[in-house]
Amino acid sequence: MSMTFNYNSCVVQSRYTRRPGGNCREVRRRMALHLLKLNDEKTKMMIFTSEHHLKTYEGYSLTIGDDTVSPSDRIMYLGVHKDQHLTMTDHVTAVCAACNYHLYRLSSIQHYLTNEAAKSTVTGLVTSRLDYCNSLLHTIPLSQTARLQRVQNNAARIITRTSKHDHITVLNELQWLPVESRIVIKTLVMTFKCINGLAPSYLAEITQPRKRDGRLRQNYAPTLHQGITKKCIGDSAFGARMFTGNSVVEQLWN
Structure with a gap:
């Protein structure tokens, strides 16, 4: 509720x-x-x-x-740790702790796993945690995104058996997108489903198409209505992470 x-x-x-x-x-x-x-x-x-x-x-x-x-001060709802200010720091900490635990255990048996077995195990235990509800992590500080990126880099090194001292270029070999790009794509895919009636109604109601007056060519583009906040400090500190008004959905889609 x-x-x-x-x-x-x-x-x-x-x-x-x-x-x-x-x-x-x-x-x-x-x-x-x-x-x-x-x-x-x-x-x-x-x-x-x-x-x-x-x-x-x-x-x-x-x-x-x-x-x-x-x-x-803090709650966990559907596996997501939330605080009063939606900094998502607790959630990032919990995800990193769980992923690092599984990566530590996988590192001890990585020599006994084939490349495909290691990739499937990492996808099920690590990548799935990084992708779960990651659209809520948009606009978090880069310092928090970097923590998740280090987890993904360590997972890629285990699959390819790359040393931690080598440059992390194996992400291209695995065709893995960086964490920040995965967050953006997840948000845009969900927005596309909302606009085209492929998402649940409680999500589709959030996105409001921009009204067209027919006088400008850009009005025919499938853009969303972008609300205006009264104060810039609220938009940057708290309001931009809410899925109402001037939210990240409208900013990314438009």
Whole structure:
């Protein structure tokens, strides 16, 4: 369950304080009809906002059943580690730790694996983790992308049995795109599916085609509507990583 609202209004505060609790009561009622039970103790809540406005939400809490849920600093949702400011640093750290663990174990048996066996193993244990939900990593700092790139380089060295002191040119031999290019392509492919009705409705609703007035030739291009943020600092620090308004989807596609 996700909601977008401006917490500065008192009317909005009361409305969005009651709404999640009412939704959870409805979910609990429907689960009871099917002999299921909602675990209130494991319910977590997170408020995504910029660091500048974080103090605005101090003291905010929700009542779910008999438990009071306070905002968490970090959560893991569908295998993705998220923080309040969407820096994605925790997620990159978790991905690098998991990949390096498998690469360390593969390095001890790489001499017993054929090239195809090593490539299949690395694809299943390492590359799949680098590609999972990687569109959320767009616009993260280059220092974080470099950490993922080092993991990919180490995986390529294990497959080709290249020394760590040699220049990493084996990515071209394996026809692997760099991590940053894989992130961009994943986002563009999903955008193409949204525009052409190949994606789920909840994703297709996010992309809004630009209205055409017929006076300019460029209006016939399949571009997306690009919103305008009120402040540049919000666009660069937080808003550009959200899939609403002036987002990376419109910037990449247009």
